[in-house]
Amino acid sequence: xxxxxxxxxxxxxxxxxxxxxxxxxxxxxxxxxxxxxxxxxxxxxxxxxxxxxxxxxxxxxxxxxxxxxxxxxxxxxxxxxxxxxxxxxxxxxxxxxxxxxxxxxxxxxxxxxxxxxxxxxxxxxxxxxxxxxxxxxxxxxxxxxxxxxxxxxxxxxxxxxxxxxxxxxxxxxxxxxxxxxxxxxxxxxxxxxxxxxxxxxxxxxxxxxxxxxxxxxxxxxxxxxxxxxxxxxxxxxxxxxxxxxxxxxxxxxxxxxxxx
Ligand code: SF4
Ligand code: SF4
Ligand code: FES
Numbered sequence: 621x622x623x624x625x626x627x628x629x630x631x632x633x634x635x636x637x638x639x640x641x642x643x644x645x646x647x648x649x650x651x652x653x654x655x656x657x658x659x660x661x662x663x664x665x666x667x668x669x670x671x672x673x674x675x676x677x678x679x680x681x682x683x684x685x686x687x688x689x690x691x692x693x694x695x696x697x698x699x700x701x702x703x704x705x706x707x708x709x710x711x712x713x714x715x716x717x718x719x720x721x722x723x724x725x726x727x728x729x730x731x732x733x734x735x736x737x738x739x740x741x742x743x744x745x746x747x748x749x750x751x752x753x754x755x756x757x758x759x760x761x762x763x764x765x766x767x768x769x770x771x772x773x774x775x776x777x778x779x780x781x782x783x784x785x786x787x788x789x790x791x792x793x794x795x796x797x798x799x800x801x802x803x804x805x806x807x808x809x810x811x812x813x814x815x816x817x818x819x820x821x822x823x824x825x826x827x828x829x830x831x832x833x834x835x836x837x838x839x840x841x842x843x844x845x846x847x848x849x850x851x852x853x854x855x856x857x858x859x860x861x862x863x864x865x866x867x868x869x870x871x872x873x874x875x876x877x878x879x880x
Contacts, residue, residue, distance in 0.1 A: 662710070663708050683704055688704050732818070734811075734818070741777075748808060753772075765788055769785055773812075780820050783813040
């Protein structure tokens with residue numbers, strides 16, 4: 621840690637103790653500026669506690685949307701850590717910044733025309749061939765996804781395997797921000813999942829059935845009734861609706877089958 625950093629930390633610690641008489645505050649550094657925040661907050665809430673209004677870089681707040689990619693470093697160490705701001709609890713003296721968007725390459729394609737092979741992926745993402753197998757992407761993924769493995773599978777044309785491995789990806793972009801070969805792994809991953817869904821997996825019959833039922837106009841009348849109902853009727857319908865029991869198994873069906 622440099623002398624300047626040590627001095628700043630000492631100042632931060634002193635300020636934390638003084639902080640409005642609270643003893644639960646810890647110093648953190650958001651984009652280089654020091655703030656004292658409650659030690660139990662997530663990084664996302666710490667930003668807000670510090671006065672930031674999150675318009676970008678904040679979505680679901682539940683670890684699903686991937687909007688809140690964050691990088692941070694601890695004093696005395698060169699290691700860059702990563703995390704989702706809505707899931708990671710602050711650590712005293714962390715230096716951090718959020719990366720709400722990373723400008724990775726994103727191909728435009730017509731899914732209907734794509735083939736489930738390596739040539740297709742290389743046509744839209746030729747940089748795939750530049751992967752040098754450094755594994756930085758896997759080490760930096762906050763979802764613990766074997767990113768390099770799905771990239772290797774994609775390069776070998778094992779589209780379904782790449783789709784399966786990349787399935788939990790929340791598109792946070794951290795892997796791309798760290799990749800020395802400038803791949804946009806998450807955009808390649810979603811392409812393999814789209815190709816798998818459209819051209820590899822069998823068509824879901826129940827989905828086809830449902831589309832046919834919708835197109836047959838079966839739901840037009842009940843929908844019209846709902847849309848023209850007054851508030852009192854809507855309240856009554858809502859309160860009296862048949863609910864799926866918490867203990868229902870996957871074969872459960874409502875007694876009224878009119879809307880199935
Ligand atoms: S970080 Fe980039 S170059 Fe390294 S293994 Fe991952 S995709 Fe390949
Ligand atoms: S694969 Fe990349 S974009 Fe997806 S969750 Fe992991 S780091 Fe984020
Ligand atoms: S806000 Fe959606 S993952 Fe953090």
